Amino acid sequence: MEDVGLVPAIEQPVEQRETFEHALRGLINSYSKENGSNTPDFLLAEYLNNCLEVFNNTLTAREKWYGRDKVHPITGQPIGGL
Numbered sequence: 001m002e003d004v005g006l007v008p009a010i011e012q013p014v015e016q017r018e019t020f021e022h023a024l025r026g027l028i029n030s031y032s033k034e035n036g037s038n039t040p041d042f043l044l045a046e047y048l049n050n051c052l053e054v055f056n057n058t059l060t061a062r063e064k065w066y067g068r069d070k071v072h073p074i075t076g077q078p079i080g081g082l
Contacts, residue, residue, distance in 0.1 A: 021045040
């Protein structure tokens, strides 16, 4: 089996990442979701954002493996004809 490896998806700009994580921190905090693990909300927000980035990278690698390497960086959907 060919090793395609994880190929980086288009990374979000630092400002967009910080804004999203800030909003996520507020959401986590407003529902007290940090209490279950006794983990600060900013660490949970960073972790969840990293999970989303890894997921996007995995979708990109999957599409490359199937020979559909032209995919939308957010949705993972093929762009153009297959």
